[in-house]
Every structure is written in C-alpha cells, then in structure tokens.
Amino acid sequence: NAGVTQTPKFRILKIGQSMTLQCAQDMNHNYMYWYRQDPGMGLKLIYYSVGAGITDKGEVPNGYNVSRSTTEDFPLRLELAAPSQTSVYFCASCSRGGSTDTQYFGPGTRLTVL
Amino acid sequence: KQEVTQIPAALSVPEGENLVLNCSFTDSAIYNLQWFRQDPGKGLTSLLLIQSSQREQTSGRLNASLDKSSGRSTLYIAASQPGDSATYLCAVWNSGNTPLVFGKGTRLSVIA
Numbered sequence: 001n002a003g004v005t006q007t008p009k010f011r012i013l014k015i016g017q018s019m020t021l022q023c024a025q026d027m028n029h030n031y032m033y034w035y036r037q038d039p040g041m042g043l044k045l046i047y048y049s050v051g052a053g054i055t056d057k058g059e060v061p062n063g064y065n066v067s068r069s070t071t072e073d074f075p076l077r078l079e080l081a082a083p084s085q086t087s088v089y090f091c092a093s094c095s096r097g098g099s100t101d102t103q104y105f106g107p108g109t110r111l112t113v114l
Numbered sequence: 115k116q117e118v119t120q121i122p123a124a125l126s127v128p129e130g131e132n133l134v135l136n137c138s139f140t141d142s143a144i145y146n147l148q149w150f151r152q153d154p155g156k157g158l159t160s161l162l163l164i165q166s167s168q169r170e171q172t173s174g175r176l177n178a179s180l181d182k183s184s185g186r187s188t189l190y191i192a193a194s195q196p197g198d199s200a201t202y203l204c205a206v207w208n209s210g211n212t213p214l215v216f217g218k219g220t221r222l223s224v225i226a
Contacts, residue, residue, distance in 0.1 A: 004157075031211075033213060033214075040218075041218070042203075042216055042217070042218035042219065043203075043216045045213055048213050050211045056211075058213065090157055090158070092158075101145075101146055101148075101163060101165075101207065102148065102160045102163050103148065103158075103160060103205075103214060104160070105150075105157035105158040105159070106157055107156065107157045108155075108156070108157050
C-alpha cells in the first residue's frame with residue numbers, strides 16, 4: 001500500500017491564483033481530512049469527509065473548497081490565494097472500528113503565497 | 115467543545131533519561147486517544163492508539179497510559195535516544211463522526 005499520497009510537495013503561488021492540492025489513499029478508508037499547520041500553531045482542520053459524496057467544514061474552511069467523488073480521492077481547492085494561506089497542508093485518512101481507528105497522514109504540501 | 119492541552123511545549127533531556135510527556139483533555143467522553151510523532155518537515159506518524167476501554171498501550175520503549183475519568187494521558191519514553199527528538203502530538207476522538215482534536219504538541223530534544 002502507498003498509504004496517503006499528496007501532490008505537489010511544494011508550490012509557490014501568486015496572490016489571486018488558484019490551485020488544487022491532491023490527496024489519495026489506497027486503504028479503502030471512509031474518513032478523510034485536510035489540515036493546515038502553521039509554525040507554533042498546531043494542526044487546524046479545514047474540511048473533512050466521512051464518505052464519498054459527504055463533506056463538512058472544519059475549524060478554518062474559508063478560502064477553500066473540497067469534493068469527494070470517490071473513496072480514494074479528496075482534493076482541496078484554493079480559490080484566490082492569499083498570503084494568509086501560506087502553510088503546510090496535510091491530508092489524512094482513517095477507518096472506524098477498533099485497531100483500524102489509526103489516522104494516517106500524507107507527507108504534506110508546503111505552499112507559499114507571495 | 116473538546117480541548118486538548120500538552121505540557122510542556124518543549125523539553126530537552128540528556129540521552130538515556132526516562133521521560134514523560136503529558137496530555138490533558140476537557141471532555142472525558144472519548145472514543146480513543148492517539149499519540150503521534152512528527153519529525154521536522156514531515157507528516158505525522160501514529161505511535162500508539164488507546165481505546166477508551168483500555169488503560170495503556172506499549173510499543174518498544176514507548177508506553178502510553180490513559181485515565182479517562184481525569185482527562186489525562188501520559189507518554190512514557192524509556193532510555194531516550196537522540197533519534198527520539200521530534201514533536202509528539204496527542205489527539206482524542208469523541209464518539210460519532212467528529213474529527214480528531216489535536217494538542218499543539220511537545221517538542222522533544224534528546225541531547226547526546
């Protein structure tokens with residue numbers, strides 16, 4: 001299993017540009033999450049999904065959009081990038097039920113908005 | 115609203131010491147608690163998961179305990195090594211479809 005994969009690893013955007021951060025998992029997990037991590041600020045949940053076709057807002061959803069058309073993929077869309085969106089973005093997935101509750105994280109996408 | 119606190123925010127110890135990292139949470143009605151490790155510039159790796167019905171879990175030199183009624187968990191690292199240097203995060207999962215709630219982590223430095 002590849003686990004949770006994210007692309008790209010790094011990206012520099014200009015203010016106002018848009019982009020999509022890709023996330024995929026091959027563990028047939030129903031739950032998927034997008035977090036951002038700013039230095040010294042811990043992880044903040046942006047959006048999450050409990051299954052294909054179902055998404056919900058987390059703590060900091062403004063400026064982002066998501067979709068979940070398949071179990072495997074959970075892309076995060078940034079519209080009109082702003083410097084405040086400079087951060088490291090992590091995607092994660094998990095299943096439910098006993099020992100399979102472990103949450104698996106991708107390696108992250110480091111985004112800079114200039 | 116569930117809140118998770120980790121103390122201390124940073125810790126520096128000499129190699130070989132046994133150490134304890136602390137995690138507290140405000141809502142004791144949790145489904146499970148997980149400890150993660152994050153190396154600089156990397157994603158999070160799960161270390162231990164404790165179900166609400168369990169008191170502790172062990173993996174190698176790591177031992178995590180859970181006292182649900184008092185809203186506390188500890189991660190014990192025995193005979194620390196420089197390779198243990200990383201940020202350790204605690205996260206709790208309440209029942210239902212709610213996401214994990216993370217603490218801000220403890221940044222550990224083990225000095226050779």
